[in-house]
Amino acid sequence: MALFIEVKNLTLEFDGVKVLKNINLTINEGEVLGILGRSGSGKTVLMHVLRGVEEYEGISGEVIYHLARCDKCGHIEPPGKAGNECPDCGKDTLKPFEADFIKLSLHDPARREITKRIAIMLQRTFALYGDDRVITNVVNSLTEIGVNSETALSRAVELLEQVQLSHRMMHVARDLSGGEKQRVVLARQLVRDPMLLIADEPTGTLDPRTADVVHNVIAKAVKDYNMTMVITSHWSEVVEDLADKAIILEDGAIVKEGSASEVAKEFMQLICSVEKKCDVVVGDPLIKVDNLVKKYISVSRGVVYAVNDVSFDVKEGEIFGLAGTSGAGKTTTSEVLMGIVQPTSGEIQVRVGDEWIDMKKPGPECRGRAVKYMGILHQEYGLYTHRTIIDNLTESIGIDLPYELAVRKAINTLVATGFTDEKAKSILSKMSDEISEGERHRVALAQILMKEPNIIIMDEPTGTMDPFTKKEVTKSILEARDKMGDTFVIVSHDMDFLEEICDRVALMRNGKIVSVGEPAAVLAELTDEERMEAAAP
The missing domain is CATH 3.40.50.300 (P-loop containing nucleotide triphosphate hydrolases)
Incomplete structure (x- = not known):
């Protein structure tokens, strides 16, 4: 298999805190890499760096995509297609090409062409038009890339069949279950014929039976489209079933790398009882x-x-x-x-x-x-997504204290829910979507505890x-x-x-x-x- 992605000495720092530490890994074309780790270990940050649609100030190292590219039209394909005729313009052969996401500007045409061919599935953000029907959601994705409406409808039906959701095509998107929404997201992503699928906890909030359905659909899509995939999970079975190889991230660093079964076994040993x-x-x-x-x-x-x-x-x-x-x-x-x-x-x-x-x-x-x-914490707790963590713990819940005292009380309360003093201080200025699911749950408990x-x-x-x-x-x-x-x-x-x-x-x-x-x-x-x-x- 041809080398597809090469990460060298990748380090990323936010506000003086290193969230990724000297990451080194390779991903071959057609390979599935599993990333295991606790909440807050750096999995999601690493995925966003690989996706390449954001720029980071405190980043160093290399994230190199090895590709095949047409010099005439700029069309991008996986590295194994080098030497083939360009399927887009047909005027030149595809030549080996390298692109480093750390060096290339976000606005560089080559980087934009690469990111167009990267699909992403997230844990909670379904990114659907909630009031539209399922079929309309997929048709919209096709028309956005220039497919005419008549062809788009037929292609949309094919895609929904591929993700085993043709029996829901006339349903309104917001009325679907979580597992069904994830399959619509996958159908919308397959529209772009992706080279790489980044799946960040795609079934993290689903029950085991629904998760199995989604995993099977993802695995089939990866095979049918000959995609490379990077998937993160807290569940060792997911990585063991879907991945060829895996790594464990702990506090931003790779602490284990090897076969999926070997790494999954070691990861399970880290889950000690409390x-x-x-x-x-x-x-x-x-x-x-x-x-x-x-x-x-x-x-x-x-x-x-x-x-x-x-x-x-x-x-x-x-x-x-x-x-x-x-x-x-x-x-x-x-x-x-x-x-x-x-x-x-x-x-x-x-x-x-x-x-x-x-x-x-x-x-x-x-x-x-x-x-x-008395305080109550519901299963579907909600933090204020457009407020910082310190705001979530003070003004947003009606606690009016001088700022210095509010910060001190918030830190003490976060520590009482299991954060270290250093970690509690570091998240106060973050928004809720910048911390992990487990951390959000502890902040939600801290919200209750702040009211004493x-x-x-x-x-x-x-x-x-x-x-x-x-x-x-x-x-x-x-x-x-x-x-x-x-x-x-x-x-x-x-x-x-x-x-x-x-x-x-x-x-x-x-x-x-x-x-x-x-x-x-x-x-x-x-x-x-x-x-x-x-x-x-």
């Missing part, structure tokens, strides 16, 4: 729930008991889990705890200082007083997270409990996560609590059906 301290002492009850009932009236089903005679308590400083599959009643229970939903009957009390507050009674001296000391709650309710905090990000979330919760003494109520169907992090777990089934106690003992009571549903987010 253990609870055995000597954690919890206090007296902070929440008391007695005979709680919440019922709804349904036209089709009559009276529905979302929560049916539930009783439990949560102790101060405890990490308490509400476990159960979809429809078990755990989310409704948490909403009653927060005062979002009014119960039908029963008692729910929260202790503020030495006083017990009746959460059924509205008003500033009753439920309103308790809610001030006593009780934090977390709704499905791990969602469809990869193992590393899940470990980061586990660590951040344990750190926050340890440093700030907060009490956590965690609602989740991720049984492994609950067993690892909780002091006690309540298992809910059909609106009732069927067992409360030590996590391992309680979760051992799960039925086979519950285990199967819990394993598929």
Whole structure:
């Protein structure tokens, strides 16, 4: 195979912090390189450097593309096409050509021609016309590069067939699932007949079954189009299944390189368990729930008991889990705890200082007083994308402090969620899309902690997270409990996560609590059906 991309001594620095450190690697034509690493290891930054559509001030080294180029029209092809007639103008043969993205200006015609032939898939940014139909999204991509409308429609159908989405072509794009949106993105990228596909966590937010479908579609496209691919993931299985070779990035440096299976095995060994301290002492009850009932009236089903005679308590400083599959009643229970939903009957009390507050009674001296000391972190948390991290932790959430004090408090809070002091300081001026997914989750938790709650309710905090990000979330919760003494109520169907992090777990089934106690003992009571549903987010 011909050498396609050569990276030599690549170093990139932002605000005095090196995010890439002396990267050296080669990628051959038609090869698939997998990049494994934790959140914040430098994977996404490296991908953007390879993509070549941005210029960086603090960059050094070489990123050389070895290509075949037509001197007459400037058409670019992979290096293996050197000596062939130019497929664009037919007036010359393609000759070997090298382009260094570090030296070439962003506006250099050769660099622009190369970047046109590089496709990219990102984890969350679907880049679709949300109000248009799927077929229109693909047709638009074709007409943008000069394909006439009649040909574009036929070609769009072919592309949707290739990504196994022809059965959704008339759907509105915003109504698709995450996996379907990613396949539309791939179809739009294939329009340009790419030489290189850069896939940055393309299935990071998808459940395993949907991710498998997308991976199979990507693998087929790479083969059909004879593309080279660079794919990043937190999931070792993805790289092992799709890549020919792989590297592990750690803190901006390559710490391992080799075959995909060999590297994936070593990467899995880095995922060590985060253990609870055995000597954690919890206090007296902070929440008391007695005979709680919440019922709804349904036209089709009559009276529905979302929560049916539930009783439990949560102790101060405890990490308490509400476990159960979809429809078990755990989310409704948490909403009653927060005062979002009014119960039908029963008692729910929260202790503020030495006083017990009746959460059924509205008003500033009753439920309103308790809610001030409670925070909730939803699964789909949202940071303000156009504000810096320090703004997200202060002004954006109504915290008005002198700047120096705000910075000090923000750093201390970030450290309490698992950041190092140096890392906390370095991200304050960044925007939320400039940090990793795991880091964003910790900042979202820090947002809650900045308001100094006593009780934090977390709704499905791990969602469809990869193992590393899940470990980061586990660590951040344990750190926050340890440093700030907060009490956590965690609602989740991720049984492994609950067993690892909780002091006690309540298992809910059909609106009732069927067992409360030590996590391992309680979760051992799960039925086979519950285990199967819990394993598929």
